[in-house]
Structures are given as structure tokens and as C-alpha cells.
Amino acid sequence: MVFSGLPFLFFFLPAALGLYYLAPRRAKNGVLCLVSIVFYAWGEPVYVTLMLFSIILNFSYGQWARRHGPRRPALFLTVCLNLALLGFFKYAGFLADSVNALGANIPAPDLPLPIGISFYTFQALSYVFDVHRGRCAAQSSLIDFGCYLAMFPQLIAGPIVRYVSVAEQLRGRRETLAAFGEGIRLFALGLSKKVLLANQIGVLWETCRATPLDDLSVLAAWLGICAFACQIYFDFSGYSDMALGLGRMFGFSFPLNFRYPYIARSVTDFWRRWHMTLSAWFREYVYIPLGGNRVAAPRHILNIAAVWTLTGLWHGASWNFALWGAYFGLLLILEKYVWAHLLQKAPVWFGHIYCLTAVLVSWVFFSFESAGDALRYLGLMFGRATVYADDFALYHMLSFGPLFIICAIGATPIPAGLWRRLTQGRPGLAGWSGAALSAGALFLCLAYIVSSAYNPFLYFRF
Amino acid sequence: MKEKASLRALTAFFLIFLLVPPAGYLLLADQSFSEMENRYLAQLPAPRLTRLLDGSLARGLETYLADQFPLRSFWVRVKAAADAGLGRKDIGGAYIGARGRLFEKKDPPAPGLFAENLALMGDLAENSGLPCVFLPVYSAAAFYAEDLPAHAPLLDERRFMREALDTLPPAVDVVDVWPYLAAGSGEGADLYFRTDHHWTQAGAYRAFLALAARGGWETGDWQPYDPGAPPFFGALHAQAPLPWLRGDDFLLWENEALTGVDVRFVDTGATALSPYISANLAKKDLYTVFLDGNHSETIIRTAAGSGRRLLILKDSFAHALAPFLLPYYDEITLIDLRYFHEPLSERLERGDFTEILFVYNLSWFAGDENFHRAAE
Numbered sequence: 001m002v003f004s005g006l007p008f009l010f011f012f013l014p015a016a017l018g019l020y021y022l023a024p025r026r027a028k029n030g031v032l033c034l035v036s037i038v039f040y041a042w043g044e045p046v047y048v049t050l051m052l053f054s055i056i057l058n059f060s061y062g063q064w065a066r067r068h069g070p071r072r073p074a075l076f077l078t079v080c081l082n083l084a085l086l087g088f089f090k091y092a093g094f095l096a097d098s099v100n101a102l103g104a105n106i107p108a109p110d111l112p113l114p115i116g117i118s119f120y121t122f123q124a125l126s127y128v129f130d131v132h133r134g135r136c137a138a139q140s141s142l143i144d145f146g147c148y149l150a151m152f153p154q155l156i157a158g159p160i161v162r163y164v165s166v167a168e169q170l171r172g173r174r175e176t177l178a179a180f181g182e183g184i185r186l187f188a189l190g191l192s193k194k195v196l197l198a199n200q201i202g203v204l205w206e207t208c209r210a211t212p213l214d215d216l217s218v219l220a221a222w223l224g225i226c227a228f229a230c231q232i233y234f235d236f237s238g239y240s241d242m243a244l245g246l247g248r249m250f251g252f253s254f255p256l257n258f259r260y261p262y263i264a265r266s267v268t269d270f271w272r273r274w275h276m277t278l279s280a281w282f283r284e285y286v287y288i289p290l291g292g293n294r295v296a297a298p299r300h301i302l303n304i305a306a307v308w309t310l311t312g313l314w315h316g317a318s319w320n321f322a323l324w325g326a327y328f329g330l331l332l333i334l335e336k337y338v339w340a341h342l343l344q345k346a347p348v349w350f351g352h353i354y355c356l357t358a359v360l361v362s363w364v365f366f367s368f369e370s371a372g373d374a375l376r377y378l379g380l381m382f383g384r385a386t387v388y389a390d391d392f393a394l395y396h397m398l399s400f401g402p403l404f405i406i407c408a409i410g411a412t413p414i415p416a417g418l419w420r421r422l423t424q425g426r427p428g429l430a431g432w433s434g435a436a437l438s439a440g441a442l443f444l445c446l447a448y449i450v451s452s453a454y455n456p457f458l459y460f461r462f
Numbered sequence: 463m464k465e466k467a468s469l470r471a472l473t474a475f476f477l478i479f480l481l482v483p484p485a486g487y488l489l490l491a492d493q494s495f496s497e498m499e500n501r502y503l504a505q506l507p508a509p510r511l512t513r514l515l516d517g518s519l520a521r522g523l524e525t526y527l528a529d530q531f532p533l534r535s536f537w538v539r540v541k542a543a544a545d546a547g548l549g550r551k552d553i554g555g556a557y558i559g560a561r562g563r564l565f566e567k568k569d570p571p572a573p574g575l576f577a578e579n580l581a582l583m584g585d586l587a588e589n590s591g592l593p594c595v596f597l598p599v600y601s602a603a604a605f606y607a608e609d610l611p612a613h614a615p616l617l618d619e620r621r622f623m624r625e626a627l628d629t630l631p632p633a634v635d636v637v638d639v640w641p642y643l644a645a646g647s648g649e650g651a652d653l654y655f656r657t658d659h660h661w662t663q664a665g666a667y668r669a670f671l672a673l674a675a676r677g678g679w680e681t682g683d684w685q686p687y688d689p690g691a692p693p694f695f696g697a698l699h700a701q702a703p704l705p706w707l708r709g710d711d712f713l714l715w716e717n718e719a720l721t722g723v724d725v726r727f728v729d730t731g732a733t734a735l736s737p738y739i740s741a742n743l744a745k746k747d748l749y750t751v752f753l754d755g756n757h758s759e760t761i762i763r764t765a766a767g768s769g770r771r772l773l774i775l776k777d778s779f780a781h782a783l784a785p786f787l788l789p790y791y792d793e794i795t796l797i798d799l800r801y802f803h804e805p806l807s808e809r810l811e812r813g814d815f816t817e818i819l820f821v822y823n824l825s826w827f828a829g830d831e832n833f834h835r836a837a838e
Contacts, residue, residue, distance in 0.1 A: 006483075006527040007520075014480040045515050181469040184476045200545075395613035399551035406548075431468030439475045446479075447540035450531045 029147040039152040047114040062138030094317035127163035153246035159257035159277040175251035183248030188438035190241025198235035219393035221380035230407040265351030324365040486532030503529040551611035554701035564698035565603040571829030587633035602654035658696020670786035686713040719789040728759035752781035758801035780821035
């Protein structure tokens with residue numbers, strides 16, 4: 001089920017909210033766990049068993065560790081089982097294809113990817129690691145743990161909520177009118193990002209993708225990849241906002257996942273702002289255990305390369321994602337060891353242009369499965385096209401111009417800052433204008449949702 | 463306290479927002495057909511365990527909810543208006559032109575298909591041994607190009623026309639209606655509907671003048687009249703239902719030759735006494751008033767007494783044109799190769815035709831994947 005779909009908005013969500021608020025306090029986590037499982041089973045009735053298995057496996061590890069203390073073999077076994085599930089369902093086909101490319105002939109399993117498996121496996125691992133390291137107590141209630149792992153707001157596309165950050169909220173949270181109102185505002189904001197911006201600008205990217213590469217002009221290639229950059233940002237951050245908003249409605253506070261990534265001035269800065277919960281996970285559970293930056297330079301470089309290839313592969317089981325991750329790893333190493341000082345001394349605008357260009361180039365690797373096509377597309381962007389601008393590009397620039405401007409401004413802190421400045425010291429105005437904007441946004445989103453069957457979440461693949 | 467009031471208001475709005483549509487589903491009856499989209503709507507799927515387990519029940523329910531959303535056409539209009547307000551130059555595959563015009567946004571045809579179709583047409587003409595005329599019909603977007611959005615990518619129909627003139631054998635006489643359309647465009651009447659992809663009968667009349675000039679015919683006295691239909695909102699309006707667009711005037715052209723004709727729709731067996739089907743004046747698609755829309759084969763018999771029998775191979779642009787040709791033929795047979803599945807050679811033998819006319823929109827013909835049936 002997707003948040004921007006009719007079954008979710010008008011059947012699941014009202015039912016879930018109704019059951020949750022009618023349930024007595026001690027049954028609330030059970031209700032949330034149950035509706036989350038229904039949410040997951042809606043489109044994937046069979047794979048819900050995987051999710052249930054993951055809940056039981058990782059809960060059992062916690063119980064075991066509580067009784068027997070942190071033991072490496074048990075940890076190793078649990079982690080391996082988690083990774084084996086993820087590996088089999090996400091990477092088996094990819095691995096088989098890769099080995100077959102070298103001349104072998106392994107039958108490649110052709111399984112649909114269980115939705116959200118990358119997200120909930122990582123959440124489960126955060127619990128397992130943190131219990132092992134004594135960062136948190138093992139959860140004693142299977143229902144509370146199931147509620148944590150299956151919780152529908154962040155089940156499908158994050159944020160990746162570490163167990164330690166919600167352990168207390170599982171027991172001691174309180175739902176308030178203020179939190180509920182904030183939840184509605186966040187949900188409306190996220191839904192607008194997804195439905196009004198990402199899906200719409202995505203049409204332009206689809207149009208460019210449908211055009212044979214030979215027919216694209218330089219301008220069209222740039223328009224296309226800029227549209228993709230807007231689409232993926234507003235899609236993913238919109239989904240995170242909706243998750244945060246829904247969490248607030250049920251009394252939870254989830255960690256922020258995006259902080260205006262496109263205003264970053266370096267790639268290092270970009271990754272502190274983009275999908276922050278994923279970067280934090282890799283830092284906490286891979287990079288730092290490998291020694292982080294407190295090791296000799298060659299080892300440090302190796303650590304960065306390892307983390308970023310894994311980050312790339314996390315995004316999808318195909319070589320272009322590994323390449324995409326490695327590309328960022330390389331840039332981060334270069335920023336650390338080669339042009340750190342240059343970047344610091346360079347004017348602000350240079351940092352912005354450098355970072356945006358680097359990120360746009362990365363999206364080319366991200367979106368083309370074949371490296372050959374990605375390189376050809378990059379060639380187009382940097383002048384290897386038959387023409388610089390054609391009617392196709394000019395027409396679409398005009399047709400999507402206002403939407404591009406809205407996306408560009410919307411990706412910066414300007415609108416939020418402006419709103420804060422206008423309503424500063426006037427809580428009444430802030431409340432009513434926020435309510436009116438949210439209501440208007442929901443109304444408009446509904447028009448777009450009803451009008452369009454085109455509603456795939458990009459991050460479903462991960 | 464003020465904050466609390468706005469919070470309450472927002473929460474109340476949100477709950478109403480979530481609960482009104484489900485109530486609407488329950489209270490409003492399901493629709494079976496959407497006139498606007500010209501398609502049947504999804505119905506509530508039957509629950510079956512196997513369909514539940516493979517996820518197809520969920521997908522079916524999603525389609526059902528999308529198709530049956532309460533006041534669906536209202537929301538579609540809001541979306542179209544918002545898109546246009548945001549500066550989008552095309553909606554749902556229709557360009558938003560100047561002066562309230564919508565234009566069809568066409569994908570480029572498969573390369574080489576136009577040349578193939580022209581070759582087939584040439585072969586058919588040569589093999590039949592009959593006098594053949596090709597009347598290519600320009601799209602509204604080609605004719606009213608100045609009303610298109612700036613830089614709108616467009617199929618070059620003038621180039622298609624040149625290709626037709628250059629490659630067709632002498633057995634096919636190509637009639638270029640452009641000068642006749644251009645001469646008529648100053649007269650005020652729209653030659654193409656603003657909200658539909660077809661031409662008006664005023665446009666078809668211009669093409670008739672071109673044919674009459676070629677054949678040396680007396681054109682007779684044709685006058686438009688208003689049959690009293692409501693404003694016409696055509697197929698392009700369904701694609702881009704902008705609330706501020708005006709419907710088209712719908713006029714029929716009249717001449718005494720239209721009386722005493724006998725129209726037979728071969729596929730359905732239905733008959734009519736006029737090429738104008740007045741029952742369809744109550745339909746949303748008024749263009750179906752002309753010869754009842756698409757049929758695989760339609761035969762019109764007249765009292766002309768000329769001894770000439772015409773075969774028209776055509777798309778729907780011919781429907782508005784055919785009435786003008788009635789005074790000159792004893793029998794006119796219209797065949798639409800999209801729906802006609804009998805071998806055409808047999809039909810030609812049986813038909814005893816004296817002439818063949820091809821009436822096709824250029825962009826359509828350039829991408830027509832059914833014309834190969836002309837060789838069967």
C-alpha cells in the first residue's frame with residue numbers, strides 16, 4: 001500500500017486511526033502492530049511471512065542475549081540469517097547474473113523484491129547490534145518489538161529508525177492534539193512533495209527517457225537529469241515527511257531523514273543532508289567498527305570505499321548502484337585528502353555548483369542500468385550531442401519552467417524561513433495559515449491522486 | 463488558545479477529508495461507463511482466496527477505487543486546471559493552444575511505415591485498374607500551427623504531403639486540400655473543432671471543393687444549419703478538461719441531394735435514411751452524427767443515376783466529407799481497414815466499383831498499422 005493511494009488514504013488510515021485511538025493504552029502497540037501487518041500484506045500477502053519471521057528471529061536474539069549475555073556466535077548467526085534473507089531476496093538474481101557473465105550457468109531466481117526488506121532488515125540489525133553492545137535493553141514484549149519493526153509509517157521507505165531512538169517511545173509516549181496537528185501538517189507537506197512535485201516533474205524525466213539517446217540535445221539531457229534530481233528528492237523526502245507525520249499522529253517522533261541536501265557545498269556536506277538515517281546506520285554499524293578515520297590513511301580510504309560500495313548496493317541489486325556508490329566514495333576520499341582546502345577557500349557559489357554537478361552526474365549512474373548508456377548520457381550533457389537545443393528541449397523547458405522554479409525554491413530552506421519570519425510572534429496566524437495551507441494542499445493532492453493512476457514510489461525497489 | 467482552535471480545525475478538516483470519500487463510495491451508485499473517457503469502468507472485484515494471496519485482489523480493488531471515486535470528473539477538472547495554471551503546455555496528450563484550441567499531441571510514427579503504406583496504396587491503385595484519388599487530410603495542429611504552444615514538437619505533415627506527391631505512382635491522383643482550407647479559413651467558421659481532433663463539416667466542405675475542382679463537378683447549394691445540439695465537447699476536451707474551454711458549435715451541411723438516400727451499416731445491419739444520424743445528437747461525441755461513427759463497412763445508395771460507384775478507404779475524417787459526394791455517385795461504400803477483416807481483393811471484385819478514394823489524416827496514415835490489409 002502506498003501513502004499516496006486511495007486504499008491507504010480513505011480506508012486504511014481512518015480505520016487504523018480509529019482502532020488506535022479507541023483501543024485502551026495497553027492494547028495500542030498491539031493494534032499498531034496488527035494494522036501494520038495488514039498494511040504490509042495488502043500488496044504482498046505471501047511476503048508477510050518474511051516480515052513475521054524477521055520479527056520472531058530478532059526478538060528471540062534479544063531474549064537469548066538477555067539470558068546468556070552478549071556472545072559472538074549467537075550474534076553472528078542472527079546477523080547472518082538477516083543478511084541471508086536480504087541477500088537471497090534482493091541479491092540472488094544479481095549475483096547469479098554476475099557470475100554467469102563470467103561464463104557460469106547458474107539458474108537465476110526471478111523473485112519480486114519484498115517491499116521494504118532493505119529498511120526493516122537494517123532496523124532489525126540496529127536492534128541486534130545495540131543489544132549486543134549493551135546500548136539498549138532487550139525488548140521483553142514480542143508485540144512491542146513487532147510494533148517497532150513492522151510499524152507502517154516507516155516500513156516501506158524509511159526513515160531507518162534505530163531501535164535505541166524509539167525504545168522509550170514504545171512504552172512511554174503520549175499522543176497530543178499538538179502532535180497530531182503537526183503530524184497532519186507534515187503528512188500534507190510530504191504528500192504534496194510526492195504528488196504535486198515528484199510525480200509531475202517525473203513526467204519530464206519519463207519523456208526524456210522515452211526519447212532515443214541519439215535524438216536528445218544537450219539542453220534536453222540537462223533538463224532530463226534535473227527533472228530526475230527533483231523527482232527523486234521530492235519523492236523520497238516527501239515519503240519521509242509523510243512517515244514522520246504519521247508517526248506524530250501515533251505519538252512517535254522519528255529522526256529527520258533529509259535536511260535540504262541540494263544546498264550542500266560539498267559531497268561530504270550532501271551526504272550529511274541526504275537520507276541521513278541510512279548514512280548514520282552505515283557510520284554506526286560499518287564505518288566505525290572498521291576503525292573509521294582513526295586509522296592510517298590507506299586503511300581509511302579502504303574503509304570509505306567499502307562503506308560506499310555497500311551503500312550503493314543497498315540502493316539496488318545491480319552494478320550501476322555499486323558504481324554510483326563507488327563514485328561517491330571516490331569523491332569523498334578526494335574531498336578528504338585532495339581538495340579539502342581548495343573547497344574551503346573557494347567562494348560559496350563554487351561549492352554549490354561543484355556539489356550540484358557532482359550529484360547530477362551521480363544520478364545518471366543511478367538511473368541508467370547500463371554503464372554504456374550512462375556514459376553516453378553524460379556525453380550528451382557535456383556537449384557530445386548533434387545539437388545544443390532543439391524544439392523538444394525548448395518546449396519542455398517552457399512547459400515545465402514554473403514547476404522547475406517551484407521545485408528549486410522548494411528544495412531550499414527559503415519557504416520555511418519566510419513562513420517563520422511572517423508568522424514570528426503571531427502564534428494564531430501561524431496556526432491558522434498552517435492549517436489553511438495543509439488543507440489546501442490535501443485538496444489539491446486529492447485532485448492529482450484521483451486523476452492519475454501513475455503512482456509508483458521510486459524507493460520501492462530498494 | 464488561538465493555537466488550539468486552529469489545531470482543532472485542522473484535525474477536524476483532516477478527519478472529514480479521510481471520511482467523506484468512503485461515505486461517498488457507499489452512498490453513490492457505481493458507474494459502469496465513463497462517457498468522458500469513452501471506456502468501461504472497473505467494478506468491485508469478487509473476493510477469492512487465490513486472488514487475495516497473489517495480490518491481484520488488492521490491485522483490482524485499487525483500480526475499482528480509482529475508477530469509482532466520488533465526483534471523479536470534478537477532481538479531474540481541478541487537476542487539469544491546476545496543471546494549466548502551473549504553465550503546463552500539454553495535458554493528457556493534448557496541446558493547449560491559443561484561442562481556446564486543443565491539439566492532438568502525436569508520437570512519431572514507426573520509421574518507414576509511411577513509405578510502406580504509400581507503396582501499398584500505389585500497388586492497390588495499379589492492380590485495381592480503377593481511377594484512384596488520395597485525399598490526405600491535414601491535422602488541426604498543422605493547419606492552425608500559429609495557435610500551438612511555442613516550440614511544440616510536431617509531426618511535419620507538409621513533409622508527409624511532399625513525400626506522398628513524390629512517391630505515389632501516376633495511378634493515384636493526390637489532391638492537396640491545403641489551398642482550399644487556407645481560402646476558407648478567413649470566412650470565420652472553424653474548419654476544425656477546437657475541442658476535438660476532427661475537422662468540422664466546414665473543413666470537410668473545403669476538401670469537397672478541392673475534389674469538385676478536380677472532377678469538374680457542379681458543387682450545388684450547400685448550407686450549414688444548426689440541428690440544435692448542445693455545445694460539442696470533443697475527445698481532446700476529455701483529455702484536457704479545462705473548465706474555461708468553450709464547447710464547439712455543431713453545424714450540419716444541407717443540400718437536397720441528402721434526401722432519398724439509403725444508408726446501410728454492414729457490420730450491425732442497421733439502416734438509416736440520412737448520412738446524419740440525428741439520434742446521436744444526444745450523445746457526448748457529436749462527431750458520431752456523421753455516419754454513426756466507426757463501422758467496418760457502410761454502404762450509401764442514392765438516386766443520383768450517374769452510374770458511378772465509389773469505394774472510400776478511410777479513417778473517420780471521411781465521415782463528415784461523404785455527404786458532399788452523394789450527388790455524384792449511385793453508391794458509395796466506405797471501408798475502414800481498422801475493423802474490416804474480409805480480404806479487400808474479394809470485396810473489390812464483388813463491388814463493381816468505378817473509382818477509389820482514399821481519405822486519411824496524414825499523421826494517422828503515417829502510423830497506420832492496419833493499412834497492410836489493403837494488400838489482402
